[in-house]
Amino acid sequence: METKGILLKTISASRALSQLNGAIRNLPNPTLFLDTIHLQEAKASSAIENIITTNDDLYQSLIADKKFENPETKEVLRYKQALWLGLERLEARPFITTNLCIELVQTIKGNTAGIRNTPGTTLSNTNGEVIYTPPGGEDVIRQKLVEWEKFINDDESFDPLIKMALMHYQFEAIHPFADGNGRTGRILLLLFLKQSGLLDIPAIYLSEYIIQHKNDYYRLLRGVTEEQNWEKFIRYMLEMVEKTANHGLKRLENVTQLMEFTADSIRAKLPKIYSKDLVEIIFRLPYTKRQSLIDAGLGTPKTVGNYLSTLEEEGFLVSKKVGKEKLYLNTPLMNILENSVLE
Numbered sequence: 001m002e003t004k005g006i007l008l009k010t011i012s013a014s015r016a017l018s019q020l021n022g023a024i025r026n027l028p029n030p031t032l033f034l035d036t037i038h039l040q041e042a043k044a045s046s047a048i049e050n051i052i053t054t055n056d057d058l059y060q061s062l063i064a065d066k067k068f069e070n071p072e073t074k075e076v077l078r079y080k081q082a083l084w085l086g087l088e089r090l091e092a093r094p095f096i097t098t099n100l101c102i103e104l105v106q107t108i109k110g111n112t113a114g115i116r117n118t119p120g121t122t123l124s125n126t127n128g129e130v131i132y133t134p135p136g137g138e139d140v141i142r143q144k145l146v147e148w149e150k151f152i153n154d155d156e157s158f159d160p161l162i163k164m165a166l167m168h169y170q171f172e173a174i175h176p177f178a179d180g181n182g183r184t185g186r187i188l189l190l191l192f193l194k195q196s197g198l199l200d201i202p203a204i205y206l207s208e209y210i211i212q213h214k215n216d217y218y219r220l221l222r223g224v225t226e227e228q229n230w231e232k233f234i235r236y237m238l239e240m241v242e243k244t245a246n247h248g249l250k251r252l253e254n255v256t257q258l259m260e261f262t263a264d265s266i267r268a269k270l271p272k273i274y275s276k277d278l279v280e281i282i283f284r285l286p287y288t289k290r291q292s293l294i295d296a297g298l299g300t301p302k303t304v305g306n307y308l309s310t311l312e313e314e315g316f317l318v319s320k321k322v323g324k325e326k327l328y329l330n331t332p333l334m335n336i337l338e339n340s341v342l343e
């Protein structure tokens with residue numbers, strides 16, 4: 001597996017990742033953009049499984065009081081919740097385990113399903129032909145997951161990025177759940193980057209690459225099963241890391257620049273309402289509302305209401321009525337998020 005090509009790619013992918021890591025660490029507030037990055041990840045990873053939502057729906061339902069009924073948006077929001085839960089669990093205990101996977105899938109699916117215990121799970125292509133039949137029987141699956149855990153937590157004979165590719169394939173091949181395996185497996189990628197110390201704050205949007213190269217993803221997973229073609233699959237995974245790290249870095253620079261520019265203009269045009277905290281709030285998520293400003297300690301409902309309407313008058317935000325509430329959109333920020341075409 002560790003051909004010269006793979007090793008060179010491992011080096012360039014690691015380099016890209018450590019540049020991103022450095023850039024995030026140097027931010028004045030390193031977790032500021034984490035919510036949006038994780039929401040983009042949740043949206044794309046779910047879209048790979050044909051669970052489709054829009055940014056507008058997603059960000060509005062995150063912030064509005066109104067209960068959104070769109071089941072797909074809800075599922076995407078649960079995905080993000082699962083990602084957070086996983087990161088929290090790793091803080092407490094830095095091991096990827098079977099139980100952690102079960103917690104993740106239950107959070108994503110919003111149910112209490114566990115390891116598959118009924119036969120009949122198969123993977124089909126778009127023509128309905130069965131392309132892969134994963135192992136069956138709860139005991140068999142659990143035993144395989146024990147080996148898988150050992151590999152992740154004890155084996156030190158691979159570079160972490162190669163190991164990440166291997167463990168992803170193995171997880172998908174075991175396919176421990178009736179549904180949610182793809183999404184759980186992709187959350188594990190981010191958790192693994194954190195666990196192995198490659199990215200302190202896992203602010204990377206890996207599924208952006210997979211959604212744009214989805215056919216290859218499926219084809220290469222299959223290539224490992226049918227032809228033991230590990231090399232092509234590992235290369236794909238390394239390319240994913242390198243491309244999304246580079247793109248993430250660029251996007252981070254764009255957002256930071258936009259934020260500085262916006263801060264300067266607000267300071268110049270509206271010195272009475274300018275504060276660093278106010279600027280951060282309108283960049284934390286593309287939509288904001290009065291309550292978010294109140295929660296951030298920026299003032300009374302009346303004061304912050306004035307802030308928002310003044311920002312709208314000066315063209316920094318655009319208000320939208322959602323249910324009975326007014327939400328305020330930071331349009332240029334949303335545009336940067338929407339523009340996710342990798343080179």
Ligand SMILES: Nc1ncnc2c1ncn2[C@@H]1O[C@H](COP(=O)(O)OP(=O)(O)O)[C@@H](O)[C@H]1O
Nearest residue numbers: 049132172173178179180181182183218221222
């Ligand atoms: N040939 C294959 N062998 C193993 N796993 C595969 C193969 N093809 C696709 N997969 C994995 O299965 C996932 C889909 O499984 P599924 O349980 O439906 O996940 P989800 O509910 O998250 O959609 C894909 O995203 C991919 O990771």
Ligand SMILES: [Mg+2]
Nearest residue numbers: 049179180181
């Ligand atoms: Mg599915």
